[in-house]
Amino acid sequence: MKVSLNWLKQYVDVKLPVAEIANRLTLAGIEVKSTNVIGANWEGVTVGKILEVNQHPNADRLHLVTLDLGSRLETVVCGAPNVAVGCKIAYAPIGTKMIDGHTGKVEVLKPAKIRGVASNGMCCSEKELGISENHEGIIILPADTTIGAALMDVLGDAIFNLEVTPNRPDCLGMIGLAREIAATTGSAFHLPDAAYPEADVPIAERVSVEIQDPDLCPRYCATLITGVKIGESPEWIKKKLISYGMRPINNIVDITNFVMLEYGQPLHAFDYEKIQGKGIIVRRARSGEKITSLDGIERTLNRQMLVIADKERAVAVAGIMGGANSEVSDNTTSILLESASFKPACIHFTGRTLNMPSEACTRFERGISPEMTIPAIKRATQLMVELGGGQAAKGIIDVYPGKTERKSIKISVASAKRTMGVEYSLDQIVNSLTALGFECHADKANLSVTAKAPYWRSDINIPVDVIEEVARIQGYEQIPTTLLAQAIPMQKTAPLTALKRRARNIMVGYGFQELVSFSLTNMDVLVKLSPESKKPEPLPVHIANPASSEQEYLRPNLLAGLLVALTLNKAFIDEGLRLFELGKVYLNRNGELPDEPDMLCGVLCGPRAERWWQGASEPVEFFDAKGVVEGLLKQIGIVAKFEKSADENLHPLDQAAITVDGQQIGVVGELHPLVKEHFELTQPVYLFEINIPMLLPLIKDKVYHQIPKFPATMRDIALVVDSGVTHQQILDTIKGFSLVTDMALFDVYSGGQVPTGKKSMAYRLTFQYPDKTLTDQQINGVQQAIIKKLTTGLGATLRG
Amino acid sequence: MIQRLSELKQTALLELDAVKDPSNLESWRVRYLGRKSELTNMLRGLAELPIEERKTAGALANRIKGELESVLETKTEALKTISQQQNMRADESAAAQGDITLPGRPIPTGRLHPISETFNEIADIFISLGFQVVESNDVELDYYNFEALNIPAEHPARDDMSTFWIDYENERGERQMLLRTHTTNVTARNIATMKPPIRVIEPGRVYRYEATDATHLTMFHQVDGLAVDKNITMADLKGVFYDFARRFYGEGRRVRFRPDYFPFVEPGVEVAVECAICHGNGCRLCGNSGWIELGGAGMVHPKVLERGGINPEEYTGFAFGFGIDRAPMLRYGIDDLRLFFGSDLRFLRQL
Numbered sequence A: 001m002k003v004s005l006n007w008l009k010q011y012v013d014v015k016l017p018v019a020e021i022a023n024r025l026t027l028a029g030i031e032v033k034s035t036n037v038i039g040a041n042w043e044g045v046t047v048g049k050i051l052e053v054n055q056h057p058n059a060d061r062l063h064l065v066t067l068d069l070g071s072r073l074e075t076v077v078c079g080a081p082n083v084a085v086g087c088k089i090a091y092a093p094i095g096t097k098m099i100d101g102h103t104g105k106v107e108v109l110k111p112a113k114i115r116g117v118a119s120n121g122m123c124c125s126e127k128e129l130g131i132s133e134n135h136e137g138i139i140i141l142p143a144d145t146t147i148g149a150a151l152m153d154v155l156g157d158a159i160f161n162l163e164v165t166p167n168r169p170d171c172l173g174m175i176g177l178a179r180e181i182a183a184t185t186g187s188a189f190h191l192p193d194a195a196y197p198e199a200d201v202p203i204a205e206r207v208s209v210e211i212q213d214p215d216l217c218p219r220y221c222a223t224l225i226t227g228v229k230i231g232e233s234p235e236w237i238k239k240k241l242i243s244y245g246m247r248p249i250n251n252i253v254d255i256t257n258f259v260m261l262e263y264g265q266p267l268h269a270f271d272y273e274k275i276q277g278k279g280i281i282v283r284r285a286r287s288g289e290k291i292t293s294l295d296g297i298e299r300t301l302n303r304q305m306l307v308i309a310d311k312e313r314a315v316a317v318a319g320i321m322g323g324a325n326s327e328v329s330d331n332t333t334s335i336l337l338e339s340a341s342f343k344p345a346c347i348h349f350t351g352r353t354l355n356m357p358s359e360a361c362t363r364f365e366r367g368i369s370p371e372m373t374i375p376a377i378k379r380a381t382q383l384m385v386e387l388g389g390g391q392a393a394k395g396i397i398d399v400y401p402g403k404t405e406r407k408s409i410k411i412s413v414a415s416a417k418r419t420m421g422v423e424y425s426l427d428q429i430v431n432s433l434t435a436l437g438f439e440c441h442a443d444k445a446n447l448s449v450t451a452k453a454p455y456w457r458s459d460i461n462i463p464v465d466v467i468e469e470v471a472r473i474q475g476y477e478q479i480p481t482t483l484l485a486q487a488i489p490m491q492k493t494a495p496l497t498a499l500k501r502r503a504r505n506i507m508v509g510y511g512f513q514e515l516v517s518f519s520l521t522n523m524d525v526l527v528k529l530s531p532e533s534k535k536p537e538p539l540p541v542h543i544a545n546p547a548s549s550e551q552e553y554l555r556p557n558l559l560a561g562l563l564v565a566l567t568l569n570k571a572f573i574d575e576g577l578r579l580f581e582l583g584k585v586y587l588n589r590n591g592e593l594p595d596e597p598d599m600l601c602g603v604l605c606g607p608r609a610e611r612w613w614q615g616a617s618e619p620v621e622f623f624d625a626k627g628v629v630e631g632l633l634k635q636i637g638i639v640a641k642f643e644k645s646a647d648e649n650l651h652p653l654d655q656a657a658i659t660v661d662g663q664q665i666g667v668v669g670e671l672h673p674l675v676k677e678h679f680e681l682t683q684p685v686y687l688f689e690i691n692i693p694m695l696l697p698l699i700k701d702k703v704y705h706q707i708p709k710f711p712a713t714m715r716d717i718a719l720v721v722d723s724g725v726t727h728q729q730i731l732d733t734i735k736g737f738s739l740v741t742d743m744a745l746f747d748v749y750s751g752g753q754v755p756t757g758k759k760s761m762a763y764r765l766t767f768q769y770p771d772k773t774l775t776d777q778q779i780n781g782v783q784q785a786i787i788k789k790l791t792t793g794l795g796a797t798l799r800g
Numbered sequence B: 001m002i003q004r005l006s007e008l009k010q011t012a013l014l015e016l017d018a019v020k021d022p023s024n025l026e027s028w029r030v031r032y033l034g035r036k037s038e039l040t041n042m043l044r045g046l047a048e049l050p051i052e053e054r055k056t057a058g059a060l061a062n063r064i065k066g067e068l069e070s071v072l073e074t075k076t077e078a079l080k081t082i083s084q085q086q087n088m089r090a091d092e093s094a095a096a097q098g099d100i101t102l103p104g105r106p107i108p109t110g111r112l113h114p115i116s117e118t119f120n121e122i123a124d125i126f127i128s129l130g131f132q133v134v135e136s137n138d139v140e141l142d143y144y145n146f147e148a149l150n151i152p153a154e155h156p157a158r159d160d161m162s163t164f165w166i167d168y169e170n171e172r173g174e175r176q177m178l179l180r181t182h183t184t185n186v187t188a189r190n191i192a193t194m195k196p197p198i199r200v201i202e203p204g205r206v207y208r209y210e211a212t213d214a215t216h217l218t219m220f221h222q223v224d225g226l227a228v229d230k231n232i233t234m235a236d237l238k239g240v241f242y243d244f245a246r247r248f249y250g251e252g253r254r255v256r257f258r259p260d261y262f263p264f265v266e267p268g269v270e271v272a273v274e275c276a277i278c279h280g281n282g283c284r285l286c287g288n289s290g291w292i293e294l295g296g297a298g299m300v301h302p303k304v305l306e307r308g309g310i311n312p313e314e315y316t317g318f319a320f321g322f323g324i325d326r327a328p329m330l331r332y333g334i335d336d337l338r339l340f341f342g343s344d345l346r347f348l349r350q351l
């Protein structure tokens, strides 16, 4: 919200520097985001009066202007079309910093001859002085401006760009802000005089008001002003509207806007003559009821919306916008002025549904106090009488079905301390609240205060609300810093968080770069994961209102993101890339909150390591990826098996399910060649995916086994088996022999002397017994039993 | 003569020390042990000395001769070993020639993502203050994201948190699932499920429907926190932030609390940390305010506690929330938030 300090100063006598006022407001909770000081560079710029205007001898469109600057006369060259004898203008001497009217850059005014005539300074436009973009002509000041006065004192201002929090609708008006400044700076505050003469005819004889839905309209006030002449607003109103960023329209509409900006209370002016039956009815809209709003658009309403109607039809959408059928026009002579209070939720709904955000809507939906209706309508009526030449009917119609008593709220020195950790004295509490307009009754015996919030505050409901007000005025910098003194609560273990951190660290140790990518993705990318470009089944979680087609679905896997990353970093694949992401995927459970397991996905592509001067590394293969998985699981404390799998986005021959106790926890394999092509990758990609939460219950507690005191014996055996026999089968066969403590595969070979359809597998067996040295005889016995079991179970023979 | 002999030994040993090249050993031998050497001459001349002196000098001269011979032998061995090793190295890699500036065998190096690092760092600080980490869903019910936090459907605070809705309607045609707009949803869940005393931090991803630019994305990361116990005050909240800022941003960084409004706390505060660049004097980075806005906080609203089944007459608590993506941006001087999530290794490998 843009707020002119000059305007604020009409209600509060604040003498502090601009920056200090901004700081006080910010520290009181109304953040001043920036301040635009108008006149920051106006040193030496003064008010002058044009005494003479003569034609420039060498240029048709230029004039020589003689100025009275109070203490001296100056002649300047001026090309503005609006120079005229007698005008008061803004004169800038040589050396003034000004904005160049054409380039927009700040330049220092230099002595210059314009077409052969020296110009000692110049008459300025608004643009040149940084007031507005207007460069049509020079500034013409009001006739009563003092000659020789500093322009800063005449036109200088500071525009605060401030942000009012949603709980303070009262501060969406100058008076509310001025009250805050007064309270935080200790300055005097005064309301404008809103008295006006009334005619004899009571308003009740001219118009009636009926509220049919008091739950949506707690209060409706109206005045009637007759004999109004529609015209332009005076400069002072126009200027203030412009300073806020509003466009002046005519005196009546401008007054409603001006008073809204002054008090924060939206108002609406109807053309009284157009109100059928001279009666206002506040009621819910009928389903499908239509009204053409002031902007000329026909709106279709529903039962949740409130309208202002006359005896025949709706004449306004309550709190949002007036209807074209009752609009104030140039011919209007009588104004029915509305100042009402509407239920915030209703206005919020209507504004959103009709997509009609407005200044009025913003103020109503934040719940401006119904008590503001009367002061605002009085002020607007006064201005309409004064500036529109009208006559006010006697009295104000005030229908107030929603009137509530203002609550008394009790706080104490102790309760304030309980919240803020500061012991405010009773005086501090009373003084702070009184400065903000609270009615206070102090109880010195009990060190407590009973406070009643001022009528303009709709946000004070419970004791902490009052305590906050005290703290605000006393300043939050008074709050000390203490460390939590209570005992540390019993901690629930959060093993998943720790496991995720562990897994990330292990991956980093294995040379993987961690990626963090967007959770939102699109179908184009997801479809690429399928060799046949099929959509994923079930469909991933869909966003109803995506920001773009790029971000329409929640990712059902991490792989797509990693493959996109590989494509993006193609240039580095020759160095060997290892990337991983550990994060949530979102699995659709139609209608229920999705399952959001944390997955770990890693990809390997290119050589095992960067190119080196002693030769390049081999390219990665399936067993590199598997090795990473095995290492990771071993470090975490999990023993997994690898079984044939049929994941469709993996290479059909080169993939395995990772299982523990028959439960699949992940997959490892080579990316399907077609999928690889979809991502425009040329080298094979190996990858693995592991469901991290599934690991948690599978982690085995580590148990210490005594280090054997007796030496181990190693024996190598080379088996010839059918090529279909797996390493796992051989392991499982030998598992039962307790003397064999380790079994390491050191060679797999086929071809040569090994018959076709067979392969040779060589193992080093470690024999060990905890409390004695094994004899050769004992070992031979076990070894023979093992070979026999392998022969009968798997058809293995010993190789030569 | 005796003095001359010990001088001779001194010089000989010093000279031998200086010999680095095996080919120079021979000339040293000739000079000190050769037939025409001074030592040999002295031994020859012993006969001319008086008998008493002859005895002592003779013994000394012979001992020195023996010493020099043995030192020469050791030195010859040592130089031979070095030269052998040099020859071996040269054989191994003729090109390397002992150039130790050549690159070592590369091993793949991994890095944590800066967002993970930041999470870890923040978590560790709060864990040391007795907080525990609790995580929750990104897809959330309207109730926990809004209603439970005093933000009913028509509340203007919703306008500041434009929401992504999940494309699913219940029987009444209402959308109830959304992408959480803040991690405060976890605060709502924890208040509903935990019993005081509570001290938790709640990190996670959050989503807002916003126009994206260098500093705004539809997805970003936050950490919320909650402490509920008897006698917790705003001063404790300030103390926690003071300690956090000191440890996370550096010693001596001031913390500013100023009133702000969040529906689920009362009083609410905006927390800012002194700008590291200008130390509070105002610069471009902090928009001339001297402060970097960190996040929002406040004392948990009594209604929020009550709704979660905690008696506000008995317990008070504070809650806070702040975005974390800005921290590594400030730390590393990164001007575009999108880089974090773009997977560009030219970026990630720098951090």
Ligand SMILES: [Zn+2]
Pocket: B275, B276, B277, B278, B279, B280, B281, B282, B283, B284, B285, B286, B287, B288, B290, B291
């Ligand atoms: Zn700064």
